[in-house]
Amino acid sequence: MKRCKNKRKLAMLGLAAAMALSLAACGEKRPSQEDVEQSIEAGTLTIEDALDKGWVDQAWVDAYYEENSVPAASKTESNMVGDFATTTLSGEAFTREQLGDVVFFAFLDPEAEGTQVFYNALAEGYEGVAENGAEILVCTKSGTGSEMFADAPFPVILYNDSLAAAVGSNRSMVEDGEMPNVASWYVKGAFLSAWYSAVDAEELPASAAAFVEMSRNAAFQSGTADMRKITICCLAAALLMIGLGLWRGEADMVLHKGVNLCLECVGIG
Numbered sequence: 001m002k003r004c005k006n007k008r009k010l011a012m013l014g015l016a017a018a019m020a021l022s023l024a025a026c027g028e029k030r031p032s033q034e035d036v037e038q039s040i041e042a043g044t045l046t047i048e049d050a051l052d053k054g055w056v057d058q059a060w061v062d063a064y065y066e067e068n069s070v071p072a073a074s075k076t077e078s079n080m081v082g083d084f085a086t087t088t089l090s091g092e093a094f095t096r097e098q099l100g101d102v103v104f105f106a107f108l109d110p111e112a113e114g115t116q117v118f119y120n121a122l123a124e125g126y127e128g129v130a131e132n133g134a135e136i137l138v139c140t141k142s143g144t145g146s147e148m149f150a151d152a153p154f155p156v157i158l159y160n161d162s163l164a165a166a167v168g169s170n171r172s173m174v175e176d177g178e179m180p181n182v183a184s185w186y187v188k189g190a191f192l193s194a195w196y197s198a199v200d201a202e203e204l205p206a207s208a209a210a211f212v213e214m215s216r217n218a219a220f221q222s223g224t225a226d227m228r229k230i231t232i233c234c235l236a237a238a239l240l241m242i243g244l245g246l247w248r249g250e251a252d253m254v255l256h257k258g259v260n261l262c263l264e265c266v267g268i269g
Contacts, residue, residue: 128205
């Protein structure tokens with residue numbers, strides 16, 4: 001009996017040693033610069049971490065920044081919403097020209113879990129948003145389940161191929177199956193805020209006021225945009241969204257997903 005237990009202990013120790021050696025070998029393996037760049041672009045590795053681990057040098061970092069830095073004007077252009085033609089739930093035509101200067105543009109899947117809560121927050125916050133000079137627009141991503149929008153105080157339009165093409169680089173966010181309900185602040189032709197996956201009715205009016213004030217900036221009024229002012233405005237909006245996310249405790253959610261991703265990467269998750 002004792003010999004059996006000893007053999008079992010030895011087997012366990014051998015397995016643990018093998019796992020430790022495997023992880024050590026994995027940690028010592030130097031990835032190619034192509035793998036490093038792909039990981040950075042995917043968001044699973046930061047440039048600082050790659051530099052600290054010795055996977056890249058400062059010359060590579062400088063070259064990467066130079067190659068991938070995007071002027072503020074290009075960032076704004078990449079978030080521009082193109083021309084589109086769709087209809088409201090009642091069948092009336094709706095185009096980009098009918099969008100206001102500042103709109104909380106929400107894309108909802110009525111068949112997904114949590115959509116009713118998201119929609120209710122929009123409906124509750126709408127009055128305050130309108131009082132502060134902004135609008136709310138809902139785009140339903142499904143042809144069924146639209147009865148929840150029957151009494152909407154704001155327009156509800158249908159998501160179609162025309163609108164899918166119009167959102168451009170943001171299409172992947174709009175159609176992300178893991179986040180069926182998302183929204184962003186649209187300001188004078190472009191999505192300028194971070195994407196919301198949840199909405200607080202009490203916070204919407206204050207956010208509306210901030211983006212309406214931003215839209216009145218001379219950089220948005222003039223045809224020749226002062227990109228420094230736009231950059232400052234975008235940075236202020238980003239800081240506001242980060243603050244709201246921290247206040248809502250979403251940092252813990254991101255950390256939890258990051259931990260799970262790391263565990264899965266080494267094969268023990």
